[in-house]
Amino acid sequence: MTAKLTVVRSGALTTVQDSGRRGHAHLGVPRSGALDAPAMRLANRLLGNAPEAAVLETTLTGCAVRPDRTVTVVVGGAPCPVTVDGRPAPWGAPVRVPAGAVLDAGGVTAGVRSYLAVAGGLAAEPVLGSRSTDLLSGLGPSPLCEGDVLPLGVPARQAALPGAAPWPAPPAELVLPLRLGPRADWFTPAALRTLTSATYRVSPHSNRIGLRTEGPPLMRGTPGELPSEGMVLGAVQVPPDGRPVVFLHDHPTTGGYPVIGVVTETALAAAAQAAVGTPVRFTRE
Amino acid sequence: MTRTTESRLLHVRPAGKHALLIELPDAERTGDLLAELLRRRAAGSLPPVEEIVPGARTVLLDGVGDPAELARRLADWDVPPRAEDDGAVVEIPVRYDGPDLAEVAARWGIGADEVAARHSSYTYRVAFCGFAPGFGYLTGLPAELHVPRRGTPRTRVPAGALALAGPYSAVYPRATPGGWQLIGTMPDPAPLWDLTRDRPALLTPGTRVRFVTEGGTA
Structure with a gap:
């Protein structure tokens, strides 16, 4: 018998995430997976889990869960208050949660997404090789609701990562290095200059599909419709309003708006933690 | 060449x-x-x-x-033309009973009762997938039969709807909003995307498709 978690408070949006689904983009299946992948991996390593064991990804307001047996958890990613049955517990480090006690990961004090990892990992049913919730196409477990019960895997015997963990702080300013293309030539030279010189801000309409921005519109030199084409993670798509959208893990696999550049994948973890209003600068890699 | x-x-x-x-x-x-x-x-x-x-x-x-x-x-590749008969053929049973049948028939210059015979007379091919898992964009309709999207998209297109837009035909694997012209229905769309199969998608890029009406290929 393995342990289970009951969801006591689901928060604004809490999903199960691992490293996502690969190799199915040609079928219209997004890759999905934890937006702040380094935070997921670090939380898992602190517990001796495989680095890509399934975890919970919260959004701004955290979540609370109650295990039916004693488990060890780590809450990391965006900093937040952590409590066990109301008593303060450490953030970013292993916490023992007795059977029946409530572990609460509170509202973030910075950043956007906290990660709640449990020793043994979440054992939700995999779909196409991944346990991740894909909000675009609805694959994987549904976003958590109060009362949901999540099965847990068996904790590994391997030693947890020792010592203090280096959690990066959420960005005060989000710098996104990009390479131009594949459709940079659809934009005016002025638009290319604007892209890498203007300051944008994170829009409140951002989600797991894309980081939307507010700022000066990028004007196209080539009018007309772009026939649907494949889209990569980090693609900076420019819809008709001219405001760049950075594609995150639940992005559609094909799209019909031109992509002016592609942000380096390693910079996307910071994008996952950039709160609404954070200044965004695109730089040429 | x-x-x-x-x-x-x-x-x-x-x-x-x-x-x-x-x-x-x-x-x-x-x-x-x-x-x-x-x-x-x-x-x-x-x-x-x-x-x-x-x-x-x-x-x-x-x-x-x-x-x-x-x-x-x-840059050095020599890409030969794909053989007509390359790729598996999937038969999709449909009824031509969509709400836009009359409008499509008018654009094609034929009667609404002739759309079934015309549309099901071609062999289609999945050009690409996207929009939703199991949704394939099928090419094969001759250029003179291409129809534009509807001026106003529907807030809900039912699962199984057979639809046309531009050069493409498609069957909606699930209910979603959509702006395509609806000409028919696949009575049981579940096989389009079935996670219990090793290969969940019925329509993968390159697959050839025939639409079959009840009682034969019309």
């Missing part, structure tokens, strides 16, 4: 550090390249690539170890 001319038809565009977007002049050559890529991958002569994603006139190669090297090699 000479080999040199053929290779110039491939326009390789960069798409970040790990991907290439190969642009082609038309849907037909895109299908030819897709078939060649899949053939080479099956034969083990394509460098490791995580995703091969066709679009309307492009093929995206994502998760490529050395995109610059692959781009150089692609």
